[in-house]
Amino acid sequence: MRNDNPQITEASSTLSAQMRRGDLFAEKCPSRDVLKHVTSRWGVLILVALLGGTHRFSDLRRKTAGVSERMLAQTLKWLESDGFVARKAYPVVPPHVEYSLTPLGHQVALKVEALADWIEGNLPQIMAAQAPPEA
Amino acid sequence: MRNDNPQITEASSTLSAQMRRGDLFAEKCPSRDVLKHVTSRWGVLILVALLGGTHRFSDLRRKTAGVSERMLAQTLKWLESDGFVARKAYPVVPPHVEYSLTPLGHQVALKVEALADWIEGNLPQIMAAQAPPEA
Numbered sequence: 001m002r003n004d005n006p007q008i009t010e011a012s013s014t015l016s017a018q019m020r021r022g023d024l025f026a027e028k029c030p031s032r033d034v035l036k037h038v039t040s041r042w043g044v045l046i047l048v049a050l051l052g053g054t055h056r057f058s059d060l061r062r063k064t065a066g067v068s069e070r071m072l073a074q075t076l077k078w079l080e081s082d083g084f085v086a087r088k089a090y091p092v093v094p095p096h097v098e099y100s101l102t103p104l105g106h107q108v109a110l111k112v113e114a115l116a117d118w119i120e121g122n123l124p125q126i127m128a129a130q131a132p133p134e135a
Numbered sequence: 136m137r138n139d140n141p142q143i144t145e146a147s148s149t150l151s152a153q154m155r156r157g158d159l160f161a162e163k164c165p166s167r168d169v170l171k172h173v174t175s176r177w178g179v180l181i182l183v184a185l186l187g188g189t190h191r192f193s194d195l196r197r198k199t200a201g202v203s204e205r206m207l208a209q210t211l212k213w214l215e216s217d218g219f220v221a222r223k224a225y226p227v228v229p230p231h232v233e234y235s236l237t238p239l240g241h242q243v244a245l246k247v248e249a250l251a252d253w254i255e256g257n258l259p260q261i262m263a264a265q266a267p268p269e270a
Binding site for chain 2: 020021022023024025026027029030031032034035036038039040041044045048049063064065066081082083102104107108111112114115116118119120121122123124125126127128129130
């Protein structure tokens with residue numbers, strides 16, 4: 001991937017050789033936090049929703065049935081801090097804030113969607129497997 | 136099975152569609168529990184580890200650094216009840232229990248692995264994005 005941002009180069013140079021790639025099986029690897037954010041209950045749904053385009057906070061909340069305002073804000077903050085979601089606030093009354101995927105967020109969202117899509121599509125088989133075997 | 140249109144989930148609110156396919160955006164859909172199990176902190180690592188072949192409980196515990204015996208047992212039970220993991224106990228002393236992926240589990244594990252692999256491979260870019268911008 002092309003890197004035009006000198007900050008990225010600088011940050012990357014401070015990473016140890018091991019950090020050229022994360023290792024989810026290593027207890028202290030920061031990749032575990034990223035995994036936690038994108039696979040959190042609401043993280044998955046927010047990423048998939050944003051694949052459909054930019055959303056306002058209230059639109060995301062309506063679409064993601066069951067999420068509280070607090071958890072939606074928390075999850076968006078995680079995804080924003082990982083560089084997956086961009087937040088844009090317009091100086092209008094009433095406040096207007098929009099969320100969208102960054103290019104990096106678009107990539108991870110496609111992986112998350114593939115998993116979510118598999119689960120949705122295979123739910124009948126999974127529920128059949130869940131049924132207790134007859135005596 | 137791939138859903139290229141995120142809006143299609145809205146169509147799943149009809150009864151007939153729900154019977155054929157899960158809908159993660161619906162609050163009561165059982166697909167949300169399945170998602171929770173496979174994307175739980177240890178679920179991801181266990182599925183990826185089992186892609187490498189059958190494991191004994193102690194092998195899984197060693198490989199999945201940081202997991203407690205209790206959480207490993209709980210996660211394996213979830214994955215077993217979803218039909219993703221098969222448990223085989225051998226009647227020997229000391230007890231010998233092996234875990235492996237079912238064909239359904241192999242499929243979902245490949246999706247989970249694709250996500251895990253993306254995160255590991257892109258960790259440097261993610262950490263660079265996490266770095267606060269200079270003033």
